[in-house]
Amino acid sequence: MLCKSHAIVLKTIKFSETSLVVKAYTELYGLKSFLVRSVRKKHAKNSPNLFQPLSLLEVVYTDKEGAGLIIPKEIASWHHFLTIPFDVYKSSVILFMNELIYRSVHEEEANPNIFQFLTESLIYIDTTNHSVSNVHLVFGIQLTRYLGFFPLGSFSPDKPYFLLREGVFSKYSGEQDDSLNQHDSELFYRFTQVNLENCHTVEIANSTRTRLLETIILYYKLHLIGFGEIKSVEVLNQVFHA
Numbered sequence: 001m002l003c004k005s006h007a008i009v010l011k012t013i014k015f016s017e018t019s020l021v022v023k024a025y026t027e028l029y030g031l032k033s034f035l036v037r038s039v040r041k042k043h044a045k046n047s048p049n050l051f052q053p054l055s056l057l058e059v060v061y062t063d064k065e066g067a068g069l070i071i072p073k074e075i076a077s078w079h080h081f082l083t084i085p086f087d088v089y090k091s092s093v094i095l096f097m098n099e100l101i102y103r104s105v106h107e108e109e110a111n112p113n114i115f116q117f118l119t120e121s122l123i124y125i126d127t128t129n130h131s132v133s134n135v136h137l138v139f140g141i142q143l144t145r146y147l148g149f150f151p152l153g154s155f156s157p158d159k160p161y162f163l164l165r166e167g168v169f170s171k172y173s174g175e176q177d178d179s180l181n182q183h184d185s186e187l188f189y190r191f192t193q194v195n196l197e198n199c200h201t202v203e204i205a206n207s208t209r210t211r212l213l214e215t216i217i218l219y220y221k222l223h224l225i226g227f228g229e230i231k232s233v234e235v236l237n238q239v240f241h242a
Helices: 088-104 112-127 135-147 182-192 206-223 233-241
Strands: 002-014 020-026 030-036 056-062 074-079 161-163 168-170
Touching: 002 088, 002 112, 020 056, 020 112, 030 056, 056 112, 074 112, 088 112, 088 135, 088 206, 088 233, 112 135, 135 182, 135 206, 161 182, 182 206, 206 233
Parallel strands: none
Antiparallel strands: 002 020, 002 056, 020 030, 056 074, 161 168
């Protein structure tokens, strides 16, 4: 069966001197692994730049039941990033988002809602003229809607503590490592109420931004088995604290 789908590049692995394995999340078929040959040759049909983190591709391939690596018939960009490659802030955010998606999205079947959210987020980041200093925070929280553990309830004087393990706002604080104090609970809730388009209006100190990012990553670790470490956090902190 001939398949055609939009796809998001999640990871590339060197397969040989001239070939790459491209792991991608496709709109119509979920996670797929493609073997792209001759990509590293001098006059290659497909440039290695085509497979940068979170690049948006269109892929045509023949689906063979039980096949592992898929050799695409055609592969091309369907949205060229215009600003991300040349903006250190945007490219740092993209590195974090790439790592977060790769470690958390494991859909073997199509999930159009996740795919739409991811692509709309990427295109927004590429086209916006606003600051992206809060984008990774909002993206990390909003992605949990599609992963099944978006925070429940709301911050209030009656429920001033957010319990990370339970994912709810509570009247009572929980274990010290698994719950936020009132100040951080209010901050966390504030970021659940904004979206990418207006998150630039939220002004917070760099130290607060770092603390909130650490909270979001801990939240993922508590809800996703084997989530691991996010190495790009160090890059983000260096860029936004410069």
